[in-house]
Amino acid sequence: MIKDIIEALSELLPHQILHGQQVGTKYAVDWSGESALTPDIVVRPTNVAHVSALLQYCNQHQLPIVIQGGMTGLSGGSTPQHSEIVLSLERLTGISELDTESMTLTALAGTPLEHLQLAASEAGLYLPLDLGARGSCTVGGNVATNAGGNQVLSYGMTRSLVLGLEAVTADGTIIRSMNKMLKNNAGYDLKQLFIGSEGTLGVVTEVVFRLFPKPLNKQSALCGFSTFSQAVFFLQRMQSTCSRVSAFEIMWDNYLKQVLVMNQQFSRPLAEDHAFYVLIEIEGNESERDVESFNLQLQACLDDGILNDAIVAQSDRDVGQFWQLRDGVVDILASVTHRANFDIGVPISQMPAFVEAVEASLSAQFDHLELCIFGHMADGNLHIIAWTGREGDVELIYQKVYTLVGNMGGTITAEHGIGTMKRQYLSLCRSEQEIALMRLIKQTMDPNNILNPGRVI
Ligand SMILES: Cc1cc2nc3c(=O)[nH]c(=O)nc-3n(C[C@H](O)[C@H](O)[C@H](O)COP(=O)(O)OP(=O)(O)OC[C@H]3O[C@@H](n4cnc5c(N)ncnc54)[C@H](O)[C@@H]3O)c2cc1C
The missing domain is CATH 3.30.43.10 (Uridine Diphospho-n-acetylenolpyruvylglucosamine Reductase, domain 2)
Incomplete structure (x- = not known):
């Protein structure tokens, strides 16, 4: 055969x-x-x-x-x-078109994301989609998973950056829908069927991305907090007083400690230990004023007790070092076997209670439990890596945490998608009617179930 x-x-x-x-x-x-x-x-x-x-x-x-x-x-x-x-x-790689007047970039699906970022930058423009896997992930994969990443707070997820695309449906029909305009209300917006459906409804072959003016100025700081509420106040203060807050990445102390253990060449970023750390980035176009107002606001937050300590990046090297800590997750994923890896979403207001419930529930059941928590806090998205060293515990950890997510009205995946690994938990965060409609769409578009069977639903 x-x-x-x-x-x-x-x-x-x-x-x-x-x-x-x-x-x-x-x-x-x-x-x-x-x-x-x-x-x-x-x-x-x-x-x-x-x-x-x-x-x-x-x-x-x-x-x-x-x-x-x-x-x-x-x-x-x-x-x-x-x-x-x-x-x-x-x-299936390559950039098909860079239209600087329409501010669009069109590329074939297998092109690595980083190639698009560089091409946009060389043209003085900006593609704000960015994630740790930028050098290896492809734009087709980004679209299929509706990837999030580090700048969702100001630019939205992949869905909001895609203007048009080409996809091939299960029977081989090529749907070319290469819209380049911001507005197009002519009938159903078919591209949305392929964005975030994880390859179950069609193969994405080409994508039109929306570009933005390149920000002239970026400010970054790494900040320390004693409580989660301080980090929430800090986010709100910076959003209301500074130019665009483009990244707001939170790291629990347990995450940072693990990254430092795994990378002996990294050093502790702040003089003292804190319960929470935030990597914040601000974008703007008025260099001197942006720097001044960023520093002033950080000082005001320190004076008001919102912030315990902060270090402001003075060079690209400093910025790189901050992001190395945040991207240190790669080393944890690569070296810890038998781990449960979550990218759950819960409303920001529920995050402390959720994390408390996770810690209580898991430590009551498992000894030798290790937890690392970090994520895109401002997007309501937390990553949790949990392990005990025993393979048999992994599925139980998934069950316990996903049940808590469901109870709090959250989502079992904020950005990585369902794939095969979360399929059995989908009903914890989607209703019976929603899942029935998903099945109907799948049956209509792929009646022989040949595309990525067993993924999502
Ligand atoms: C270090 C690291 C950091 C990460 N950070 C983030 C992050 O911040 N945010 C985030 O959202 N994700 C993140 N991810 C997850 C991952 O990078 C993204 O999901 C990415 O979008 C996947 O792209 P890929 O090309 O590697 O897809 P693959 O892994 O190859 O595929 C992913 C899914 O998409 C389908 N697919 C792939 N290409 C196509 C296509 N052309 N047409 C239809 N279906 C297709 C596949 O069948 C599969 O279901 C991270 C991963 C790593 C390793």
Whole structure:
């Protein structure tokens, strides 16, 4: 059977098929590290017509496909299962157009995000989508997962940065919807079907992003707090008094300690220990005034007891060092096995009670529990990594935390998506009617269930 498929696909799409020994382990698992499986067949198209031909064939023969971008996803969505054929977008790359007047950037789906950021910057413009995986994640993956990242607070998630896209549906139909305008109310906004649906409704092949004027000036500081409420006051104060607050990343002390243990070359950023740390960034276009008002506001917050301590970046190197601490999660993920990794969302007002409930519930059940908490606080999004060192505890930790999330009206995923790993918990944060409508859309667009089966719903 596999032999026949390889023969047919090699004829249909010459030089685009890898099989057997040619298939490397890089196609076996995404960054979640869960349930690796090296696939039998990998197809690597170089244009949309080839993607369409592959989907037509697979649909006719009811062959399941898993779509792969940069494999930096954290929900198991691009990890092959059973006999799935891998559709890798790794060769569908390149920037198709940079329109400086319309302020749009169009790129093929397999292009790494960082290439777009650099191209925009070289043209004096700005693509505000940014995440730790920028060098490896692809724009197709970003769109499919509706990626969030570090600047959602001012620019929104990927959804709000995408003006148009091209996608191929399960039967091979190419839907070209390459809108470049901010306004377009002609009928249904079809691109939204493909944004955030994690490859279950179509393969994204090209994307039009909205660009922004490049901010002339960025100010960054790392701040220490004793209480969560102080951090909330601080956010509100800075939003109401400074120019645009573009990032507001919170780190619990337990997170920072773990990052420092894993990276002996990093040093403690502030003289004393604090219960919470915030990395704040402000963007503006009036250099001197922005610097002055940022420093004045930080001083006012110190004087008013909102802030315990702060260090302001004096150079790009300092900024880089602040972000190294925030991005230190990579080392935790890479070195801790048997961990539960959460990207939950709860309203900011519920965060302290939620974290307290998580700590109480998990420590009552597990000894040797380690917890690291950090995240995009201003977006209502917290990342929690929890482990005991025992594989058997991981699923129980997921169950306990997701149940608490559901009880508090939160979401089990604020940005990484459902993939395969959170599917069984979807009903904790989506109603029966919502899930039924999701199923109906899936059945209508992919009646043979060939696209990323078993993901999301
Ligand atoms: C260090 C690190 C930091 C991260 N930080 C963030 C963060 O701040 N915010 C955030 O949101 N995420 C973050 N992530 C998660 C991840 O980077 C994002 O989900 C990213 O958008 C995935 O892109 P990818 O190309 O790697 O997709 P993949 O991992 O290859 O795929 C992800 C999902 O999208 C589907 N898919 C991929 N390409 C396409 C396509 N062209 N058409 C249709 N479906 C497709 C896959 O089937 C899969 O279901 C981080 C990951 C790492 C490792």
